[in-house]
Amino acid sequence: MTEAYLRPDTLDEALAVLADGETRIAAGCTDLFAATARKILPGRTLDISRIPTLRGILHDDSGLTIGATTTWTDIATAELPPACRGLQLAAREVGGPQIQNRGTIAGNLCNASPAADGVPPLLTLDAQVVLRTKDGERSLPLDQFLTGPRRTAREAGEIVVAIRVPAEALEGAGHFLKLGARRHLVISIAMVAVRVSLVEGIVQQAAVAVGACGPVAVRLTQLEKALVGQPLDPHLVTDDLVAQALSPIDDVRADAPYRAHASAELVRRALAQVTA
């Protein structure tokens, strides 16, 4: 029997479908078939890719609103403040161009891979995940939305409709560095995003996040504290300050001690390059 493949034009219709029973939400679909050898996806699908209000980037006084189905290509080619540079660099590292053309920002978050390229830069932007049900809306900080590897706080009946970046987090400049054993199409050994705002050479805000070195990407708050109020000096970043925030593992890509060391090195480089 053919299961329903539903592709509504409006969010209200989509929410009604979702309230109606167990349904997979599909957006860019770059992770769904990638996770199975099957030729047919089982179960019912709600495809939200045709809902125009879910795609696009809005920048206003309150900050930045990135629609759930905004693609990585959309993000990479958008005119965005320098604080989003890390996010835009990450957008060019999500798979190849085929993936970037279809993969979406919300899909990257909902898939919740420990190595999701979008997460570290969004963490440095204090991103909020906006979820809707047919009855209402709530927002969660990204670090609360991601609860573990392949796990999120999204509940049945909820759709991620947007990612919000508050205006304060759009200050300064961002950067992103990804480390892998090859140039393209690579799952990170480690990746680092930073955002720094300076006034007269003194760090006002520092946001540093590391991915692929633990079950979920994390902000390095101790390190951030050490940076704020000082002239921007990458040498303040010690291996210990970075390592204590991470819980890397050994796998086919690298061993854990290397990951911690490389992360610290990448943080130093990202900070050195962020204002360049």
Add this chain to the structure above:
Amino acid sequence: MTLSFTIRGERQEVETDPHRRLSEVLRDDLGLKSVKVGCDAGDCGACTVLIDGRQACACLVPAGQADGASIETLETWSGGAADRLRDAFLAEGAAQCGICTPGMMMAAAELLSASPDPTEDEVRTALSGVLCRCTGYASIVAAVLSASRPRPAETMPAPGQSVGAPVRRLDGRPKVDGTEMFGADVGPRDALVVRAVRSPHFHAAFTLGDTAAWAVEHPGVTVLTAADVPGVNRFGVIPHLADQPALADGIVRHLGEAVALVVGEASLVEALVLSTFPVTWEAHPYSLTEAEGAKDGAQLLHEGRPGNLLIEGRVSTGDAETALAASAHVADGTFRTSYVEHAYIEPEAGIAWLEGDTLIIAACTQAPVMDRDETAKVLGLPPDRVRIIPTATGGGFGAKLDLSVQPLIGLAALKTGKPCRMVWGRGESMLASTKRHPGTMTARIGADAEGRITAMRFDGAFNTGAYASWGPTVASRVPVHASGPYRTPNYRATARAIHTNGPTSGAFRGFGVPQAAIAQEVLYDDLALALGMDRLAFRRANAFVDGDRTTCGQTLPSVGLADCLDALAPHWEVALEAAEAHNRGGGVTRRGVGVASCWYGCGNTSLPNPSTVRIGITSAGRLCLHQGATDIGQGSNTVIAQIAADALGVPLDAIEIVGPDTALTPDCGKTSASRQTFVTGRAAQAAGEALRALILRQTNLPETASIRLSAGRLSVEDGGTRQDIDLAALTSDSHGYVLAAEETYDPPTTALDADGQGAPYAVYGFGAQLAEVEVDMALGTTRVLHIAAAHDLGRAINPTLARGQVEGGIAQGLGLALMEEFVPGRTENLHDYLIPTIGDMPRITPILIEKPDPEGPFGARGLGEHVLIPTAPAILNAIRHASGARITHVPALPHRVLAAIGKARHGT
């Protein structure tokens, strides 16, 4: 659900399940077979199509999401830009096997529509989501970059001038217009589908449960097991060591070994959940490394192979130990290499059906006659009742020498009487296909105070995995080649192939020689450093020259290695200066330069491996070349035709190629061991010359005469004299030819004695490569900046194709050096197992050295495997020159390089 797509500007409707992969719908329902399926995971990009003008992996898109969209595939893409890009791909040699070509061209199509005259960076970025395993990407980048420029039409070389001409591959057009048919593309849509039930254990005994009851629960599905195999359920490439069951019988020896087949209509079989298949497993202890397999008390895999030792090869001359003890300098080390996956973009696939009482198998392969004979044996048929028609093969590199789907689909077709197809998924391919042997190699090399090599000891243990496959070939080739192409008066080398429960190690471009070259060439750098000699000069001083004797005692009549090293010398000086200048600037990166050489014997080691070529002229005036050498992208369809054309004295475009097909083409052996240009080339040369002699005899004209074919007529002309042969008046032979010649060539070799003394090969090829790298001293990452590759190939029959071999071999050598590590049970996909992308490849300077070989056709030597041998050691030596890190375990992943840098700094 009815889905509609706009294709070629027209709306097309398809009634199908919207949850299917778009790639499947395009291929099966709309017949757009240019959409290739390489991984079903968005890792390889072979299925790249344009959806509303943007490149996308069709395997990832549910068909329902593309409803209403405009879709462009390689066969539907038309217009000026399409024509120019197709032409550019052919002219640059950008399509080798052709399996990635549709994806590459569609990715380029997106770019060219926005940016008709792109920069190189734009090209590399646009194509970065498509993997190629053949070309090394250089020719692809060149093709896209030049696609906007006018290009003159190709002119065919004059008669007698085909050899040496950079003609476009003769079988190229279907590769660039999307009509090439690979293993998964042939046969009727309604063929039954075969799937295998595979072992979840590395080593286990098993009993099948009530398979009949399971079949009853799944009406329409036929179950086949070892009990159904009518012949000898043991195949292998070396008859007396054949040990591999088509379907396991009571015991599985590696992860993913097939224990049963399920056969039925596609919709039924594809939906089956095979984990419900009734099998009871009793897991056994297992080993996965050569050290574990050889350990006392290790679980044995095969009766009669104590210590899990499959075979040991040895070459010994002089007194290595005494000479080492007396040497001024001795370098020693232990080196480890990993399992390496062939990672051709086309997983194994094929279809079998019966015509009368003949079983026909159309599948991707490198060895049609061996497929026929081994499949016939397994199925209990005489060989002449099995016909193998190779499909286009989307990369092979050695693994498609072994049987894959052939006995399984053959069995299914015999039992059901219907056409049966099997298409392996990426995971299945990586589980069930062979790999490059991992090796643990210990070596010592000595030199005298003047820098002359005195002696070498080499002992290699190679993980040959669960079954014999080509393990014996590795064990015999490695001791012959482990000295490298250098004079080594005292020598003792052994290589052992040890069974483990890892995947079967088989043939992979170089048969163990690339692994051994790593040990030898890193130790050569140790010696040069100890001697204070320039590393290139040290190699030049010890390089084989004409008349030198190998460690097997064979005299080499013609060696172009010194020419290769001399050709690298100017690059070497420039590179050393550039590295030094960079390093003076400080910073976190260090540059370095490395060099390594190769040699490689072409053809089987001391064993017969004849090729037979037939050329015939029909009464209508068609000239047919029966070319049985399978072209897996390397170019034998073109090269063999070029040789035949010049031997016969006709223009290249007069030749029509027949085959390969075991019913139509005489045996040209396997596409392996870099033997086709040499061995089949010699057969083609002989056949062409024989046919020419026959024609000249019939016309009584001298050797200087020219031959011209027209409809029904053959004209032979010399000076003012012209003789016409009325072909229609002649009688056809049993093959349908009025004039024909068939010739066989088998390389003259001798058996090796107990010390490996003899003449194992009739022709050798030589080469040397220089690598320039940049090492990040804080992260341990390596970027290869440039490789200059000088290869003595005797005669470049087709320089474009030869350069393609060089660039592609370097890509695989770079992968071996820096990123490729297959971990059984962990990396059976193309995102955990990494091969080089377009962004990983350096600038390559191919240098073709043509020092004729007295035995090769028109002086040609083999090239295909030679080209990857020096790459990895050259890169490792460059890493060390840059950073001090002496790498002894490949791949040189960043954490290993960083650890080695630390070790070099602290001297621990």
